[in-house]
Amino acid sequence: MEDNKKYFHALQVKTQKCVACMKCVRVCPTAALRIRDGKVQMDEKRCIDCGRCISACKYGALVPWSDSLEITKAKKYKVAILSTAYAGQFSDKVSYATAIKAMYHLGFDEVLEESMITEYYGKMIKEYLKSHPQIRPVLSSNCPAVVRLIQVRFPSLLPNVLHLESPMSVLAMYYRQKLHLEKNIPDADIGIYQIVPCISQVTAVHQPEGNISDIENGAISIQEVFGEALQVLPEAAHDDRKIEIHTKGLSWSVSRMEAADLDDGRIKTLAVSGIPNVIEILLKIENQQIDPYDFIIFHSCTDGCVGGVLNVENPFIASSRIRHIISIEKDTKFEDDQIMELFQSGEFKVTPLEGRSIMKLSSDIKTALEKMKRIHQINATLPGLDCSACGSPTCITLAEDIVEGKATMEDCVVLLRKKVKNNRKKVIEV
Amino acid sequence: MAEYWFYREGYEEQAREHFKTLPDPAIKLEFSIGERDFVNAGNASSQIKMALKRLGVDSAILRRIAIAAYEAEINETAHARGGDITGNIYPEYVLIRFYDKGPGIDDIEQSMIPGFSTADDQVREMGFGAGLGLPNIKKNVDVLHIDSVTGGRTLVEIIVYFS
Numbered sequence: 020m021e022d023n024k025k026y027f028h029a030l031q032v033k034t035q036k037c038v039a040c041m042k043c044v045r046v047c048p049t050a051a052l053r054i055r056d057g058k059v060q061m062d063e064k065r066c067i068d069c070g071r072c073i074s075a076c077k078y079g080a081l082v083p084w085s086d087s088l089e090i091t092k093a094k095k096y097k098v099a100i101l102s103t104a105y106a107g108q109f110s111d112k113v114s115y116a117t118a119i120k121a122m123y124h125l126g127f128d129e130v131l132e133e134s135m136i137t138e139y140y141g142k143m144i145k146e147y148l149k150s151h152p153q154i155r156p157v158l159s160s161n162c163p164a165v166v167r168l169i170q171v172r173f174p175s176l177l178p179n180v181l182h183l184e185s186p187m188s189v190l191a192m193y194y195r196q197k198l199h200l201e202k203n204i205p206d207a208d209i210g211i212y213q214i215v216p217c218i219s220q221v222t223a224v225h226q227p228e229g230n231i232s233d234i235e236n237g238a239i240s241i242q243e244v245f246g247e248a249l250q251v252l253p254e255a256a257h258d259d260r261k262i263e264i265h266t267k268g269l270s271w272s273v274s275r276m277e278a279a280d281l282d283d284g285r286i287k288t289l290a291v292s293g294i295p296n297v298i299e300i301l302l303k304i305e306n307q308q309i310d311p312y313d314f315i316i317f318h319s320c321t322d323g324c325v326g327g328v329l330n331v332e333n334p335f336i337a338s339s340r341i342r343h344i345i346s347i348e349k350d351t352k353f354e355d356d357q358i359m360e361l362f363q364s365g366e367f368k369v370t371p372l373e374g375r376s377i378m379k380l381s382s383d384i385k386t387a388l389e390k391m392k393r394i395h396q397i398n399a400t401l402p403g404l405d406c407s408a409c410g411s412p413t414c415i416t417l418a419e420d421i422v423e424g425k426a427t428m429e430d431c432v433v434l435l436r437k438k439v440k441n442n443r444k445k446v447i448e449v
Numbered sequence: 450m451a452e453y454w455f456y457r458e459g460y461e462e463q464a465r466e467h468f469k470t471l472p473d474p475a476i477k478l479e480f481s482i483g484e485r486d487f488v489n490a491g492n493a494s495s496q497i498k499m500a501l502k503r504l505g506v507d508s509a510i511l512r513r514i515a516i517a518a519y520e521a522e523i524n525e526t527a528h529a530r531g532g533d534i535t536g537n538i539y540p541e542y543v544l545i546r547f548y549d550k551g552p553g554i555d556d557i558e559q560s561m562i563p564g565f566s567t568a569d570d571q572v573r574e575m576g577f578g579a580g581l582g583l584p585n586i587k588k589n590v591d592v593l594h595i596d597s598v599t600g601g602r603t604l605v606e607i608i609v610y611f612s
Contacts, residue, residue, distance in 0.1 A: 175508030306498070306515045308491060379505040384611070385540050387504040388475040395476065 026063040029084045029221035029238075030073065034058045037080035041407040043072035048294045049171050049377070053420070054410035065377050067167035068219040069294055069319045070328040083329060085221045086212070086237035088247060091126060094210025094236065098194060099127040100187050103134050103272035104216035104324040106344055107337025108245050113252060115266065115344050120258045122214075124251035125244070134268030135353040136190045141281055143183060143362050148286060148313055154179055156289075156304065156312040161185050161271075164219035164319035165297055166228055166372065173301045174374025184367045185223070186271070187213050188234045192366065193358050195234075210236045214244050216272075217320060217327030229369035240329035263351040266344055273338045274323040278316050286313040293321050380419075394418045401431060408432040453557040453595040455587055464592040464608055467544070474537035474544070476500065482522065484531040484550075494518035494545075497536035501543060506611050513589040514543060514609045520586045521547045521605050528568060528582075529603065541612070542591075547605040554597040561587065 037059040044052045044059075051065035052072060059080055072081045091097045099122050109118045122130040148157060160166050160181045169176050184192065191211045198204045213224055215238045224238035248255075270276035278290035289312045291300045297317050303309040320326030325341070326334035361367065380394075381387040397418040404414070409430040411417040420426035429435060456464055478500060480493035498515045506514075518536075525532045525547055532549030559565050563584045587593050592608035 175512060302495060305512070306491065306494065306519045307512075308519055378502050380503050382505065384504055384506075388538065388540060391476055391500065391504065 024064075026066070027222060027226035028061070028063065028066055028068055029218035029225070030061070030066060030068055030070070031082050031084045032059060032061050033080050033082060036078050038078050039410070040078070041410070042075040042077070043081055044407050044410065044412045046071045046075045047412065048168065048298060050412050050416050052412075053425075055426075062377075064375055065171060067164050067171060067319075068222040069164040069168070070218045071294060073218070073328050083218045083221070083240065085215065085218070085240040085243065085329065088125065088239055088243060090237050091210055091212060091239075095208040096129075096198065096204050096210065097127045098129045098131060098198075098209065098211045099214055099239075100131045100190055100194075100211065100235075101133060101214045102187065102216050102220070102241065102324055103132070103137075103269045103341070104327060104330055104337065105132075105214055105241055105244075106134075106266075106269050107272060107325050107341045108241060108331045109340075111340070111343075113256075115348055116262060116264050117252065117255050117258075118248065119262060119264060120260065121248040121251050121255040122244070123260075124254050124258070125247055127212075130262075131190055131194060132265050132268070133187050133190065134265040134271065136186050136193075136358070137268030137271045137277075137280070138353070139358045139362075140186045140189060142359065143189075143367070144181065144281065144314060145283075145286065146362070147181060147183060156309075156315045157181050158304075159314065159316045160369075161316070162219065162318045162320075162324075163223035163228070164217070164294075165317040167219070167375075168294070168297065168319070169301065170228070170372060170375045171377055172298070173305060174376075174378075175305060176301060177372045177374060179304070180372055182229065182369045182371065184234070184369060187220075188227075189358070189362075189367050191234050193355075193361060196361075197355075197357070212236055213238045214241055215239070215327070216241050216324045216330045218329065219319065220327075221329075229372045241327075242329050242331055245331045263353075264348060265351055265353055266348045267350040269341050269345055272324045272341055274316050274318045276338075276342075277323065281314060281316075288312065289315045290318075290323075291315060292318040292323050292326065294319050390422050393422045397421055397428075400428075400434075402433040404433060406433065451554070451557050451595075451597050451599075453561070453593070455590075455593040457591045460591045460608075460610065463542075463610070467542075467608070468594075472539065474539055476536075476538040478536035478538070480534040480536075482525045482531045482534055482549075484526065484529070486526055486531070490523055490526040491519055493534040493536075494522045497534075497543070497545060500536070500538065504538070506543075510609060510611060514545075517586045517589040517607050517609070518545055520582045521545070521607065524582050524605070525549045532602070542608055542610040544606060544608045547603075547607075549603050549605075551600065551602050553599045553601045553603055554595070555599055557583075557595050557597060 039054045039057045049065040051062045053060045073083055106115050119130050158179045198209055213235050221238040224235050270280050274290035274292040278288040282288045291297050322334045322338055325337040380390045398415050401414040409417050411420050529549035535546045537544045554560055560583050590607040591610050594606040597603040
């Protein structure tokens with residue numbers, strides 16, 4: 020099944036740096052990577068930008084891409100939206116308020132936090148659950164890698180996905196309108212930039228699924244911002260401007276804390292993080308082998324957004340710091356009922372998500388059956404070690420690649436070795 | 450010995466034709482199931498479902514197959530002494546055979562009533578044995594055939610058509 024849609028990926032492949040170590044091939048949850056002719060290849064349609072291969076690659080062949088801080092210069096009025104994970108990157112010596120002030124010293128006119136919106140977003144989820152009683156469980160759409168995973172591997176569950184913009188995009192949409200109406204700033208002058216913890220959020224900003232593009236003007240990595248922020252920390256520490264900080268909502272950087280925040284005793288929530296766990300739970304939902312949950316929060320990274328590859332700090336340290344900030348710092352409640360009005364008028368709705376057809380062997384079932392038969396036959400002759408030395412992740416995927424004409428039996432190193440051994444025996448006998 | 454047949458309306462003729470001619474499947478997937486092996490329970494139905502997904506079977510139909518197959522697989526694990534599962538895939542339908550090692554069903558008609566259960570406490574503690582298994586299978590399939598010998602083995606066959 021081929022479609023001609025072009026896919027943007029924040030995952031960049033630097034072919035010349037690949038040493039064919041196969042590590043990336045083994046960790047990819049959608050079998051999007053192969054090593055062919057000694058170099059890594061990525062299938063654009065299958066890649067969900069989860070970033071697991073980036074963590075696995077030690078040679079710089081798979082690297083993240085994100086917008087540079089430089090791009091903010093193009094706009095007159097610059098707004099940063101900080102992911103909740105940002106708060107976990109700085110050591111205890113740097114207060115959360117100082118970390119936010121540093122952003123102003125990097126040239127932003129306004130700094131918003133994802134954590135401002137979580138309370139309203141929780142309300143939206145609850146209203147969504149109420150207005151969609153026939154859909155259970157509802158699956159969170161906050162993690163773009165998981166949404167893409169569902170499109171690629173679990174298209175039957177797409178109707179269950181929360182069809183709402185992510186919290187950061189909701190905040191961006193609301194704020195763009197507000198700047199326009201209240202400060203009379205022309206839209207062309209406004210630059211809204213997400214400061215993100217992972218590549219899937221970069222991809223989501225540049226190629227959103229099921230929503231209108233151009234909500235944000237760019238996605239800059241926490242890593243890059245962190246490096247620059249360190250330079251301006253001394254000034255930021257002495258900056259006595261009054262800012263409000265929103266700490267309660269920082270809990271959404273950690274899956275379990277988000278689930279606890281949403282569970283008011285009336286809705287039953289589940290938090291799942293890490294791709295292998297996410298896949299296991301999605302399989303269970305598909306087979307209806309799971310307790311009846313109202314809302315399930317999925318994050319492809321360990322522990323939630325704190326685990327993203329564009330962060331600086333280890334996810335467990337970051338989540339501990341965030342917990343500490345929540346308990347010691349005073350939260351400011353963010354209030355503007357305009358947001359709920361926009362929600363009620365359907366402003367944050369997304370168009371129905373569509374699947375990607377990578378699972379189907381063919382659009383015609385008879386051809387698909389023929390192919391599957393040959394795949395099973397070839398697989399039966401393969402060693403079953405799933406060693407990935409051939410460049411395909413498992414024996415069964417090599418069998419598929421052979422049937423699709425993308426590999427040959429000779430690619431199996433184990434069989435080749437046996438053959439060579441046998442031939443040697445024969446030569447010696449002669 | 451007891452036998453039970455259920456045909457969803459409109460499928461009886463096709464189904465009888467199948468059982469008369471017993472055609473060879475295009476793909477055959479075979480599994481063996483351990484008694485009370487709750488860790489691996491669900492693997493066979495998962496793999497059959499995965500194969501059907503790859504063949505492009507419609508997701509709503511796939512869901513019905515997955516639910517019915519999982520229920521029947523759990524039955525073999527939780528209520529019987531394990532057994533075999535065979536997924537026979539044809540271009541127009543799938544027939545899954547669950548052949549357990551006993552102890553047989555005394556009264557099939559009774560076990561089709563929602564809520565009726567003979568499960569013991571250990572099984573109930575695991576969250577199974579609510580007496581909804583067979584009725585749930587029936588609700589999701591086009592054909593259900595049960596053949597059981599009291600004290601002996603039970604054969605459960607389900608057919609779901611792809612369109």
